[in-house]
Amino acid sequence: AQKITQTQPGMFVQEKEAVTLDCTYDTSDQSYGLFWYKQPSSGEMIFLIYQGSYDEQNATEGRYSLNFQKARKSANLVISASQLGDSAMYFCAMREGTGNQFYFGTGTSLTVIP
Amino acid sequence: DAGVTQSPTHLIKTRGQQVTLRCSPKSGHDTVSWYQQALGQGPQFIFQYYEEEERQRGNFPDRFSGHQFPNYSSELNVNALLLGDSALYLCASSFSLGPKETQYFGPGTRLLVL
Numbered sequence: 328a329q330k331i332t333q334t335q336p337g338m339f340v341q342e343k344e345a346v347t348l349d350c351t352y353d354t355s356d357q358s359y360g361l362f363w364y365k366q367p368s369s370g371e372m373i374f375l376i377y378q379g380s381y382d383e384q385n386a387t388e389g390r391y392s393l394n395f396q397k398a399r400k401s402a403n404l405v406i407s408a409s410q411l412g413d414s415a416m417y418f419c420a421m422r423e424g425t426g427n428q429f430y431f432g433t434g435t436s437l438t439v440i441p
Numbered sequence: 442d443a444g445v446t447q448s449p450t451h452l453i454k455t456r457g458q459q460v461t462l463r464c465s466p467k468s469g470h471d472t473v474s475w476y477q478q479a480l481g482q483g484p485q486f487i488f489q490y491y492e493e494e495e496r497q498r499g500n501f502p503d504r505f506s507g508h509q510f511p512n513y514s515s516e517l518n519v520n521a522l523l524l525g526d527s528a529l530y531l532c533a534s535s536f537s538l539g540p541k542e543t544q545y546f547g548p549g550t551r552l553l554v555l
Contacts, residue, residue, distance in 0.1 A: 331483075360541055362543065362544075364546070369548065370529055370531075370548055370549045370551070371546060371547065371548040371549065372484070372531060372533075372546035373546075374543050374544075374545060374546075377541065377543055379541055418483055418484070420483075422542075426497065427472075427474070427489045427491075427496055427497045428474065428486035428489065428497055428499060429474070429476075429484075429486065429533075429544060430486070431476075431483030431484045431485075432483050433481075433482060433483050434482075434483055
């Protein structure tokens with residue numbers, strides 16, 4: 328089974344609107360970390376936000392927030408007040424407490440429309 | 442504070458050749474991971490180095506090997522190149538252990554095998 332599933336290959340959002348990018352994960356570990364990265368066309372993966380499995384509050388970093396629903400095993404990224412510079416690929420990733428590698432999803436391509 | 446750096450940025454090789462990619466971690470980081478990202482896919486974990494030893498390995502053949510130096514920089518070597526090795530190779534660095542440790546990525550090396 329896939330560790331990380333991103334079911335939205337592409338998304339469009341109007342500038343200044345909010346958008347939610349979906350991510351579900353699969354693990355039997357109790358301790359794990361969930362991450363979101365942004366990858367512009369240049370290729371570099373830019374860290375956006377982190378959520379720990381034991382964190383009770385949803386993580387927020389500026390315009391980024393993570394909607395963490397542990398029972399549903401989902402960790403959706405919410406981008407508020409979208410900007411043209413937000414157009415990029417977005418990857419959800421997980422690190423299990425017992426391991427060292429990050430598991431990535433297949434990504435969601437976000438396009439912000441002026 | 443320098444981030445993760447990788448060299449070269451682009452590389453063209455022919456089948457059967459060997460290639461060496463280089464990575465310098467972010468200042469203060471002691472752990473280096475390598476990922477392969479094929480076109481349209483998420484990054485796939487190759488291996489991770491810590492204290493100059495391979496700590497964990499993903500599902501990649503022995504043609505992929507690596508090294509970490511005392512200054513924490515790292516090399517990825519790929520022997521007997523195949524067309525399917527064409528990809529973006531990403532290096533990520535982090536500080537030691539812990540599920541909260543975020544990996545920071547370099548700009549990547551784009552390898553084309555002809």
